[in-house]
Amino acid sequence: MFQDIQIEKLNELRAKNEITVIDVRSPSEYAESTIPGSINIPFFNDEERAEIGTLYKQVSTQAAKERGLEIVSAKLPSFVKQFAEIQGNKAVFCWRGGMRSRTTATVLSLMGIHVHRLEGGYRTYRKWVVDTLQSMDFAPDVYVIHGNTGTGKTLILRELQEKGYPVVDLEGMAGHRGSIFGEIGLKSSNQKTFDALLVESLIRYQDSPYILLEAESKRIGKVVLPEFLVQKKEMGRHIVLEAPVELRVKHILDDYRPWEYPAESLLAFSKIKSRIHTPIAQEIEFSMQQGNYGAAVRLLLEYYYDPRYAHTTEAYGEAFHQEPVLAIGSVEQAVQLVEERIQRDQEHVQAAAEDVQVKKHQSV
Known part of the structure; x- marks a missing residue:
């Protein structure tokens, strides 16, 4: 039986x-x-x-x-x-x-x-x-990877994950890239699926000293992050990356492949068209209709996504704005710089812990 x-x-x-x-x-x-x-x-x-x-x-x-x-x-x-x-x-x-x-x-x-x-x-x-998400006391520090749209944050995190780093891939779990075009070519998750993937990922890394994730808003596509993770992200260690616009355009074209989804791309653009200065919006739309997606992406970055990113980062505290901006020319360089930053931080953490132990021993 x-x-x-x-x-x-x-x-x-x-x-x-x-x-x-x-x-x-x-x-x-x-x-x-x-x-x-x-x-x-x-x-x-x-x-x-x-x-x-x-x-x-x-x-x-x-x-x-x-x-x-x-x-x-x-x-x-x-x-x-x-x-x-x-x-x-x-x-x-x-x-x-x-x-x-x-x-x-x-x-x-x-x-x-x-x-x-x-x-x-x-x-x-x-x-x-x-119940687990509502009651979770998640101890690891959080490294948050920041950068303008197209910087390659998801690519960088996936490279780090391949190398064994504890990465929580929020966009992968959500089945969404986090932008108005983010669902194109993907199957977006509902809240139940996202929650299940998230809780199991967090439990997997609950004994790790830290995790890495991408700077995301509370909502990614159809799903919402739990409040405790939003707070951990806001209080985390911030790594700010800056890439040349040519590289960002390439990343976006390689990821989204808009020529495979012309109708879906135009429909998505129509949802934000009114938020862009009319002559620029018309130029973007015309470029998309002509299949000149590189020009359309570049204009979207300059007149829509970059201003939105600048506005979003204003909400972060003083510590965030004091972080050095790491200029990158490739995903490989970014991975190396992130690894170096984590290594320095963890060495400081270890040294501080050892110092505490020495002081405890001396007091005894």
Whole structure:
């Protein structure tokens, strides 16, 4: 017989990569939000789920159960085979640990395939995420990478992450680049997905002396940062980068590839067009229509994004404005400068900690 597993134990096994988590909800439920890293083996597809839901509401519970049994019976061999192909520990979940996951676990048990069932289902996981974010006491310092639009902050952070630095990729989790054009070519996350990715990233680095993240507003696309992280960011160690406009234009074109999304790019521009001096706005729009995206990006930087960035940084305290601006000519140079800054800071932190220990020893 299958065993229930609580969310805390499941998370412990997931952190060690010692269990495969299977979401047996429908594909649309899975796409809307799930436990990160889980795979989808749906008990019912979207059409079947809708049909059974209609029977449940309009006919009777018994009619819904009988139709559900018919559907499952027809595809049971392939359903069981998919689970049999997964090696090692397995756990299944549905919305609230009800019929779909219970039936799945029971059938698999009868076929000699042992799985755990998540107690309370996805609803329990979501509650754990929300409660954890609300009560989290996140100790590591925060390094915040600043720079005008196109400086390459995301590229720099991903290079640092490849080198093993503790990077929290907020834009990657949000599926959004943080600008009016930020969703183009991406699948933006909803709040549930973002929260799940964020809490797991923060837990992964909770014993690290610091994390690195990009200077973002409280809202990134469709999602909102938790207040404690906004405060940590504002009180963090700020690294300010400055890149030549030619490099910034190249970064933006390489990242956004607007020629692949001409209609979406024009639509996004229409949302900010009224905020730009009319002759400049017309020139930007004409350049985009002609496919001259380099000229359009350069004008957008000069007349829209750079003034907005300057206004935003005015809100930072005196300490921020005293930070030296690091001029960069490439992502590689920026990575090196950031590494050097972190190394100096951490050496000072270590020296200060050792000094405290010496003084304690002397006082004894």
